[in-house]
Amino acid sequence: MALKPVLGKLGSKRVVLASASPRRQEILCNVGLRFEVVPSWFKETLEKSSFATPYKYAIETAKQKALEVANRMHVKHLRTPDIVIGADTIVTVDEHILEKPVDKQDAYRMLSRLSGKEHSVFTGVAIVHCNSKDNRLETEVTDFYEETKVKFADLSEELLWEYIHSGEPMDKAGGYGIQALGGMLVEYVHGDFLNVVGFPLNHFCKKLVELYYPPPKHTLHHIKHDSIPSVETFENLSDEESDSSSPIQYKDAIKMDRSKPHSSGGVCSPGSSNIIKPNCMVPVENRNRVMENPDKFPSKIVELLDGFRASKALFVASKLKVFNLLKNKGVLQSVDVANTINASVCGTERLLDACAALGLLEKTIQGYSNTDSANTYLASDSEDSLHGYIIHSNDHLWPLFTHLESAVKEGTMQNYRAFGKKSENLFQDSYYQSMEVKQRFMAAMHSIAKLTAKDVVTAFDLSQFRSACDLGGCTGALANELVQKYPNLKVTVFDLPEVIANVSHFQPVGQHTAPVTFTSGDFFKDNLPAADLYILSRILHDWTDEKIHVLLSKISAACKPGSALLVAEIVLSEEKINPPRAVLQSLSMTEGKQRSASEYKQLLEKYGFTSVQIKITGNFLDTILGFRKLSAH
Numbered sequence: 001m002a003l004k005p006v007l008g009k010l011g012s013k014r015v016v017l018a019s020a021s022p023r024r025q026e027i028l029c030n031v032g033l034r035f036e037v038v039p040s041w042f043k044e045t046l047e048k049s050s051f052a053t054p055y056k057y058a059i060e061t062a063k064q065k066a067l068e069v070a071n072r073m074h075v076k077h078l079r080t081p082d083i084v085i086g087a088d089t090i091v092t093v094d095e096h097i098l099e100k101p102v103d104k105q106d107a108y109r110m111l112s113r114l115s116g117k118e119h120s121v122f123t124g125v126a127i128v129h130c131n132s133k134d135n136r137l138e139t140e141v142t143d144f145y146e147e148t149k150v151k152f153a154d155l156s157e158e159l160l161w162e163y164i165h166s167g168e169p170m171d172k173a174g175g176y177g178i179q180a181l182g183g184m185l186v187e188y189v190h191g192d193f194l195n196v197v198g199f200p201l202n203h204f205c206k207k208l209v210e211l212y213y214p215p216p217k218h219t220l221h222h223i224k225h226d227s228i229p230s231v232e233t234f235e236n237l238s239d240e241e242s243d244s245s246s247p248i249q250y251k252d253a254i255k256m257d258r259s260k261p262h263s264s265g266g267v268c269s270p271g272s273s274n275i276i277k278p279n280c281m282v283p284v285e286n287r288n289r290v291m292e293n294p295d296k297f298p299s300k301i302v303e304l305l306d307g308f309r310a311s312k313a314l315f316v317a318s319k320l321k322v323f324n325l326l327k328n329k330g331v332l333q334s335v336d337v338a339n340t341i342n343a344s345v346c347g348t349e350r351l352l353d354a355c356a357a358l359g360l361l362e363k364t365i366q367g368y369s370n371t372d373s374a375n376t377y378l379a380s381d382s383e384d385s386l387h388g389y390i391i392h393s394n395d396h397l398w399p400l401f402t403h404l405e406s407a408v409k410e411g412t413m414q415n416y417r418a419f420g421k422k423s424e425n426l427f428q429d430s431y432y433q434s435m436e437v438k439q440r441f442m443a444a445m446h447s448i449a450k451l452t453a454k455d456v457v458t459a460f461d462l463s464q465f466r467s468a469c470d471l472g473g474c475t476g477a478l479a480n481e482l483v484q485k486y487p488n489l490k491v492t493v494f495d496l497p498e499v500i501a502n503v504s505h506f507q508p509v510g511q512h513t514a515p516v517t518f519t520s521g522d523f524f525k526d527n528l529p530a531a532d533l534y535i536l537s538r539i540l541h542d543w544t545d546e547k548i549h550v551l552l553s554k555i556s557a558a559c560k561p562g563s564a565l566l567v568a569e570i571v572l573s574e575e576k577i578n579p580p581r582a583v584l585q586s587l588s589m590t591e592g593k594q595r596s597a598s599e600y601k602q603l604l605e606k607y608g609f610t611s612v613q614i615k616i617t618g619n620f621l622d623t624i625l626g627f628r629k630l631s632a633h
């Protein structure tokens, strides 16, 4: 069976997965599909009783999830995707539909209902093809569903509660995860295992083949209804497309996935970003080669092993401004690039080839050129550039991570080994001690804040607030996005004097909204500016519990009833191993830590904030909003 031609066709399309589910991301990543992740904001509140069957409900929800993302990307960012994939998984038992439990009691109700019985897991999938015509979005929806039967053993109360307390049930339909600890509850599975995990891969691949290579009429009789069409279906392909000297044994690959859901294919960074993920940037060709021999080749480990080379290639190409050069010049031969960046021709050629292999550059007979993604995110003068953060990663994080072994042994940040400096205060001693480091750090924070600001300011409706104060708001990138979105909001950025002294050249030109006010001070020591809404974006994970106590006590005291605190951080899954970005970030060994949704909720509640809501954006930053209640704790 050849999947390669289908992936080849999709390789040139902008494919978006409208899902925050790390499982869905991993399953699709594993087959070598290149896609972006934009979680859907569609609320799963369709009236269940209005659907004749449970699967129709799942399909409709999947469709609405995908359409919401297609519309949002079209309207808000003017970046219309080609294909949006949405999915919805439900569990049905005794004619009841079970979705994700809202709390532990709900999980208990669901799991005791499933105990000792067979139930069905349905996943509805929608594949939405999009087209922008005269600025209007046109969509064409293909949908399907898959059913898998699962039988649970009789569950004792003890086992049930032990499982619930593991935290695993909370983000899963029916309150269990068959792929992890929940597997111990299961007696048998009839049907597609991955369907239970959230995505019916086999059926999805059949649909893709159907959509992209509909069988010529005279070969229809070769196709069995329940199998992926055989290679004969592709006899009308061009040589290049049908090159299947070692065709992928698709069913085998899937079988292997079922027994080891995390094996084979690229390393995924579930829920981490809406940029194409680096591992998903591995050229389709290479990944397919890996898939040909799935059990003989530890591809995931090899990718991790090579990861440092890939990061460093990106860092060096960025530092040498290769992406800026190609953005300005279009296409260049390696010798021209080498002459301009003042480097050896052979070294430059190797670097450019590495960038092309990583999917950052295109290579043709005419020379090298930027991919769209490099133009958008890697050229330092682009609106959404990550250049500042990449340079910070190279100059600051890379030296720290070369001392990871000592960091793990000692449990401390490795500033002294990496830079010859002991830091008592992360910011004053490490980041702001020299003008060069200060500007580099501010540029890094600026690029991350610009990339994430839209998600942070649109996660919740903030129109009820009159004034906001972004504590540690650095260059004001988030504040500027706030005043764009809420022109009547008065926004103050509060940061250390050495930061405020340097914000001027980060300000947007030609912005017609009320200016942001910058006030200098130390949020641990000084009085906070008055505001209805306080914002802590990427602050809490850096500090000890003691310092957080000081800061949150001050904010709590400064808040009037009805005021609120908006926190932007990467929220960990309850089992604390996803998204990997957050987990890997912890290895820097700052004094602070990353937290899960329930930990952020508890933290805010401890300081008098109620009605805490959490929005997992699936991008760089998630958001948490809590309101100050009437009387303080």
Ligand SMILES: Cc1cn([C@H]2C[C@H](O)[C@@H](COP(=O)(O)OP(=O)(O)OP(=O)(O)O)O2)c(=O)[nH]c1=O
Pocket (backbone or CB within 6 Å): 018, 019, 020, 021, 022, 023, 024, 039, 040, 044, 065, 087, 088, 089, 090, 091, 100, 121, 171, 172, 173, 174, 176, 177, 178, 179, 182, 196, 197, 198
């Ligand atoms: C039954 C079962 C479900 N699940 C998961 C799959 C889905 O992620 C989740 C069902 O919730 P969904 O609403 O289908 O998906 P989601 O909220 O996780 O993500 P999104 O809406 O953004 O696409 O339950 C497992 O991981 N293992 C299981 O055994």
